Amino acid sequence: QKEVEQNSGPLSVPEGAIASLNCTYSDRGSQSFFWYRQYSGKSPELIMFIYSNGDKEDGRFTAQLNKASQYVSLLIRDSQPSDSATYLCAVNNYGQNFVFGPGTRLSVLP
Amino acid sequence: ETGVTQTPRHLVMGMTNKKSLKCEQHLGHNAMYWYKQSAKKPLELMFVYSLEERVENNSVPSRFSPECPNSSHLFLHLHTLQPEDSALYLCASSQDGTAFQQTDTQYFGPGTRLTVL
Numbered sequence: 130q131k132e133v134e135q136n137s138g139p140l141s142v143p144e145g146a147i148a149s150l151n152c153t154y155s156d157r158g159s160q161s162f163f164w165y166r167q168y169s170g171k172s173p174e175l176i177m178f179i180y181s182n183g184d185k186e187d188g189r190f191t192a193q194l195n196k197a198s199q200y201v202s203l204l205i206r207d208s209q210p211s212d213s214a215t216y217l218c219a220v221n222n223y224g225q226n227f228v229f230g231p232g233t234r235l236s237v238l239p
Numbered sequence: 240e241t242g243v244t245q246t247p248r249h250l251v252m253g254m255t256n257k258k259s260l261k262c263e264q265h266l267g268h269n270a271m272y273w274y275k276q277s278a279k280k281p282l283e284l285m286f287v288y289s290l291e292e293r294v295e296n297n298s299v300p301s302r303f304s305p306e307c308p309n310s311s312h313l314f315l316h317l318h319t320l321q322p323e324d325s326a327l328y329l330c331a332s333s334q335d336g337t338a339f340q341q342t343d344t345q346y347f348g349p350g351t352r353l354t355v356l
Contacts, residue, residue: 163344163345170352171349171350172327172348172349173347174347175345175346219345227284229282232281
């Protein structure tokens, strides 16, 4: 079974720090990778996606992909209390649709 | 949230009831999805429709019955549910649906919080 794994957390960081969220996946054929943010009681909202090895930056967010290590991460710079949420990693396996990880709960402390 | 809408937002039903969840997408997408999200469990894909045809059914119990009359609307018909079916049911849509596009991205509706008594 294709799996996506994340540390469930909670991950606690002080306000202004860098939060680092990690995700590993088992299917080497995976092609693209997505990060969603989900506030408690709300639906997931897309933060960004990445499909090439290396870094991709969007504002305070940076996604990092290493296909050889089957590892994707999300860095949040200058973390704010409003970033406190569960972050879901999703993997797109061609022809098999999306597989979501269990999510990492992030808590940014004021 | 206005791209994908879901009704009702909350639903309480008994095990003998029949109810339906509705999803509508206003994004011009070709694919729609039903997910189940239970507490402390990953999102579970239930059904996928691409161009109104079901392309995936992840062994979902027959008490859940999907319907996709057109590419903008998706229903989930519920009957004789069990208490363990209580969860957040999320609808999503994407442009392609076959997952052959690298950038095919899913956009979620606000969800229906279902409680089965």
